[in-house]
Amino acid sequence: MLNQHSLLALTACLLCTDSFAQAPPNQVVQTAQTAVTAASTDAKAIMTAVESRDKANRVKSTLLLKIIDKGGRTRERTMRSWAMETGASERQLMVFDSPADVQGTSLLSIDHDDSKKDDDQWLYLPSLKKSTRISSGDKSGSFMGTDLTYSDMTRSATSDYEYTMVKQSISVGKGDGAEDCWLIEARPVTQKAKDETGYVKSRLWVSKSKLLPVQIKAWVREGRKLKFIKFDDLKLVGGHWMAHKISARTTRSREVLSTTIIQFADVSADNADVNDGFFDQNAQWWTR
Amino acid sequence: MGRAVLVASILFLATPLAAQTEDADWGDDQDEFGFADTPDIDLSAQPTLTALQLKGFLRSRAGFWLNRLDEDPISTLRQSLDLDGLYKGTGWRVVLGGHFEYDGAYELDESRYDDATLASYRARYFPREQYVAFQTAFIDVKFGRQTVAWGEGDVFSPLDIVNPRDLREPGLADLDDIRLSILATQLGVVSAVGRFELIATHEGYFGEQPSPLSEYSPLAQVLRANDLASTFLDDRTVRYKHTQARYGLESGNIVARWLLKAEGFDLGLYYGWLRDRQGVVVLPEGFELLDGLLDAGVSVNDLAGFPESIDLELDHRRYSLTGASISFVTGSFVAKSEWLMEFDKAYNTGRVSASIPTIDIDTMTLLTGMAGVTYSGFSETTVSLEAQQSYPLSGGTNALFPVSAFQTAARVSKSYLRERLRLDVAATAMGLKAQYGWLMRGGLAYELVDALKLTALYVHYGAGTASTVGPFNGLKTHDQLWLQIRWDFQIL
Numbered sequence: 001m002l003n004q005h006s007l008l009a010l011t012a013c014l015l016c017t018d019s020f021a022q023a024p025p026n027q028v029v030q031t032a033q034t035a036v037t038a039a040s041t042d043a044k045a046i047m048t049a050v051e052s053r054d055k056a057n058r059v060k061s062t063l064l065l066k067i068i069d070k071g072g073r074t075r076e077r078t079m080r081s082w083a084m085e086t087g088a089s090e091r092q093l094m095v096f097d098s099p100a101d102v103q104g105t106s107l108l109s110i111d112h113d114d115s116k117k118d119d120d121q122w123l124y125l126p127s128l129k130k131s132t133r134i135s136s137g138d139k140s141g142s143f144m145g146t147d148l149t150y151s152d153m154t155r156s157a158t159s160d161y162e163y164t165m166v167k168q169s170i171s172v173g174k175g176d177g178a179e180d181c182w183l184i185e186a187r188p189v190t191q192k193a194k195d196e197t198g199y200v201k202s203r204l205w206v207s208k209s210k211l212l213p214v215q216i217k218a219w220v221r222e223g224r225k226l227k228f229i230k231f232d233d234l235k236l237v238g239g240h241w242m243a244h245k246i247s248a249r250t251t252r253s254r255e256v257l258s259t260t261i262i263q264f265a266d267v268s269a270d271n272a273d274v275n276d277g278f279f280d281q282n283a284q285w286w287t288r
Numbered sequence: 289m290g291r292a293v294l295v296a297s298i299l300f301l302a303t304p305l306a307a308q309t310e311d312a313d314w315g316d317d318q319d320e321f322g323f324a325d326t327p328d329i330d331l332s333a334q335p336t337l338t339a340l341q342l343k344g345f346l347r348s349r350a351g352f353w354l355n356r357l358d359e360d361p362i363s364t365l366r367q368s369l370d371l372d373g374l375y376k377g378t379g380w381r382v383v384l385g386g387h388f389e390y391d392g393a394y395e396l397d398e399s400r401y402d403d404a405t406l407a408s409y410r411a412r413y414f415p416r417e418q419y420v421a422f423q424t425a426f427i428d429v430k431f432g433r434q435t436v437a438w439g440e441g442d443v444f445s446p447l448d449i450v451n452p453r454d455l456r457e458p459g460l461a462d463l464d465d466i467r468l469s470i471l472a473t474q475l476g477v478v479s480a481v482g483r484f485e486l487i488a489t490h491e492g493y494f495g496e497q498p499s500p501l502s503e504y505s506p507l508a509q510v511l512r513a514n515d516l517a518s519t520f521l522d523d524r525t526v527r528y529k530h531t532q533a534r535y536g537l538e539s540g541n542i543v544a545r546w547l548l549k550a551e552g553f554d555l556g557l558y559y560g561w562l563r564d565r566q567g568v569v570v571l572p573e574g575f576e577l578l579d580g581l582l583d584a585g586v587s588v589n590d591l592a593g594f595p596e597s598i599d600l601e602l603d604h605r606r607y608s609l610t611g612a613s614i615s616f617v618t619g620s621f622v623a624k625s626e627w628l629m630e631f632d633k634a635y636n637t638g639r640v641s642a643s644i645p646t647i648d649i650d651t652m653t654l655l656t657g658m659a660g661v662t663y664s665g666f667s668e669t670t671v672s673l674e675a676q677q678s679y680p681l682s683g684g685t686n687a688l689f690p691v692s693a694f695q696t697a698a699r700v701s702k703s704y705l706r707e708r709l710r711l712d713v714a715a716t717a718m719g720l721k722a723q724y725g726w727l728m729r730g731g732l733a734y735e736l737v738d739a740l741k742l743t744a745l746y747v748h749y750g751a752g753t754a755s756t757v758g759p760f761n762g763l764k765t766h767d768q769l770w771l772q773i774r775w776d777f778q779i780l
Contacts, residue, residue, distance in 0.1 A: 064329045225321060227322075263331065282548065
């Protein structure tokens with residue numbers, strides 16, 4: 001089930017949907033690099049703010065995945081995840097708890113902020129009793145058989161995309177949970193981004209109050225498919241918004257090819273024990 | 289063979305490339321039906337990990353000899369059960385595992401097999417890991433039966449020196465079945481400059497080989513080289529007997545490794561003072577007299593007084609080694625390499641093509657290098673290549689086995705249907721022109737439901753053309769098709 005590149009720290013997904021501290025609607029929201037308001041119309045500035053926002057750190061969580069294929073057959077996975085931002089890199093560890101054939105399989109990933117450096121990743125397979133260095137490889141491939149890809153899980157460089165404002169204001173959700181959003185279209189302009197995402201273009205519904213995407217629709221080049229990703233159950237964890245449920249559907253000609261539901265449980269941030277020693281690749285306590 | 293792998297690779301890779309297009313005119317920009325709500329996952333129904341864990345898997349396998357479908361079609365009917373228990377306390381843990389197997393194919397026509405073959409293949413129990421371990425943040429100690437995977441290579445890993453191997457069915461066993469646990473004490477120390485491991489093994493267990501007269505034995509053809517020998521062996525059993533006692537201070541090994549997993553690369557340094565896993569064949573005293581007997585026109589009846597059980601002695605002589613390993617990533621490539629020098633390593637000399645084999649023992653100093661690369665830049669695909677070459681620096685002449693044969697291995701893995709279906713094609717060859725034999729296998733695994741997998745595996749052997757004995761020697765009618773179903777379960 002596991003190939004070398006498909007395992008990725010899904011916590012990145014969690015991180016990509018979190019936000020800086022809660023801000024009321026229409027208030028100026030500011031990040032380290034830029035400031036935007038609900039009236040902002042510069043799509044690139046908004047996406048730069050989304051990508052550079054502060055985020056939760058030293059995060060622990062449990063993930064439950066359900067993959068439903070076209071025929072309605074389901075597969076389920078559970079795993080534990082830890083993530084930490086060090087300033088120079090993002091460290092993530094995932095350990096699978098079920099199903100039984102992959103229990104104990106783990107992936108340690110060190111994603112360097114310096115894009116010139118290759119990421120460091122070690123995959124531990126308990127059946128082989130071996131922890132081996134792997135390449136992140138094909139980032140457009142499916143993550144663990146889900147509807148998400150490696151590139152869906154990682155932050156993207158805004159310089160790799162061209163952004164267009166499609167709608168200045170659009171509401172997503174119902175009742176009290178409705179979010180006022182910008183609708184922004186992103187097109188990869190570099191070959192690297194085209195290859196890594198596998199998308200011709202994507203549309204993002206970005207919450208104005210939380211400055212994070214709550215929906216993404218992507219045009220998948222391979223097979224001319226559409227992918228719909230939705231972030232639900234947004235909760236504050238350690239002062240940061242986090243989606244606790246992610247749904248992804250892949251469709252073609254209005255036919256649903258597969259659906260993935262990812263639910264987060266036991267999420268906590270700022271855990272003191274999630275530190276440098278925890279991710280020590282030489283100790284690899286999780287393999288013992 | 290290489291061409292077949294290449295063609296297969298192109299076929300696997302061509303599909304997604306051909307389907308690519310830059311045209312984005314599909315899907316209505318306003319159509320958002322895909323955002324419809326999904327049901328919540330019931331968190332309370334999920335399994336929770338406890339201090340005591342018990343899991344395992346059941347496996348049923350049926351195999352067919354493709355070259356002998358008319359006369360002798362069944363190669364294996366194996367049922368196996370693996371059980372693993374783990375209890376984790378604070379700073380300590382106990383692991384207890386075992387593997388049981390029974391192969392019904394050896395009941396079908398029992399008289400075809402000698403006793404050693406039946407003992408080796410019919411019903412077996414192998415202890416898996418069975419140890420107690422204590423650990424702090426920087427030190428861990430483990431005592432008991434252990435499995436330790438060293439080295440960087442996937443197919444060739446000459447530095448993977450700790451555990452004996454199960455080589456009863458060359459090229460057929462699953463990778464996770466090959467290493468056999470060994471009684472050992474392990475000390476691990478973690479520091480800022482890597483991890484140091486010191487392991488002392490406490491038993492002379494050299495693994496499982498095909499019994500000398502079994503289907504997979506490279507010696508079977510040699511031992512049955514002429515009609516007289518073949519008739520003589522029909523009523524006898526031939527088994528390996530190890531010179532070294534199973535337990536005893538003299539039987540163990542001492543091995544050590546320092547491994548640094550750093551930014552951009554992994555580097556390991558190795559040392560071993562150990563007994564040769566393969567061993568050298570020691571012919572029984574007076575064996576050379578057989579040649580004279582044959583010349584004198586001896587018949588099978590004249591040999592009736594010979595014992596029914598013949599021991600073929602394997603002497604696992606001690607030698608030492610030092611080595612280094614490295615692996616690093618560049619883009620979608622992972623490069624791996626191992627280098628080692630083995631000192632005073634015993635090897636067999638002589639020839640087996642004579643009516644009576646002439647076999648002697650000598651020692652050599654052997655330098656071995658392995659290099660490999662894995663590429664995972666294609667969609668859902670991994671391609672890997674490995675090559676290994678040994679150079680005798682002293683000795684190594686007139687070797688009975690091809691000690692310096694160039695070895696290559698290639699593998700392509702591709703998953704489909706969101707990793708529900710997986711295709712693996714692999715090939716390995718000994719010798720630049722595969723003159724010492726080669727093997728190709730292709731497997732298709734389909735996950736019916738979570739943790740229940742159906743696999744079809746095809747294996748083709750090339751016996752090679754050289755007169756020197758290689759691992760696939762004599763495997764001329766051994767192509768097989770296997771069907772396997774495996775169910776992994778968790779009790780606690």
